[in-house]
Amino acid sequence: MTLELSMRERIYAVVRRIPRGRVATYGQIARLAGIDGHARQVGYALHSLPAESDVPWHRVINARGRISLPKGSHSYLLQRSLLEEEGVEFDAQGMVDLSRFGWR
DNA sequence: CGTATGACGAGCC
DNA sequence: AGGCTCGCCATAC
Known part of the structure; x- marks a missing residue:
């Protein structure tokens, strides 16, 4: 077995x-x-993640607090609803307040 | 092996 | 505020 995890696995x-x-x-x-x-x-690693993965990919957004996917796309809507189900709030511009919901 | 690509980020206009 | 440029660097081809 490899001593070093691949970059993808570490992510x-x-x-x-x-x-x-x-x-x-x-x-x-x-x-x-x-x-x-x-x-x-x-x-890139999250993009190529299999759909049935146990990795909570939806909890990763960009530094501006927004979902990094085309607004309105199927993936965008899925990520947003998954987060809202967990209690994460979005403002009118689809932005999350990182000071409130950001992982320390 | 060279070039293009991208679920990013910081900075500038 | 919103858009564009550039640096970044593993992957894809």
Whole structure:
């Protein structure tokens, strides 16, 4: 077995630690996974995640507190409803207050 | 192996 | 406020 987890596995491991009702940013995930500066790779890893994964991909949003998906797309709506089910609130502009819902 | 791509981010206009 | 540029760097092809 490999001594070093692949970048993807490290990313998933961190995302799995995000508690219910909280959100984290791509950059934050990269930092916690020990790959600071790889925010884009975090997005790439989540994008290629199988649908039946146990990774809570919906709890990851961008640094501006917004969902990084085309507004109105199927994925956007899914992510938003999953978060709202957990109690995360969105303002009129589809933005989440990271000071209230951000994972410390 | 070179080029394009992207669920990002910070900065500038 | 909103949009554009540029740096970033693993992946895809």
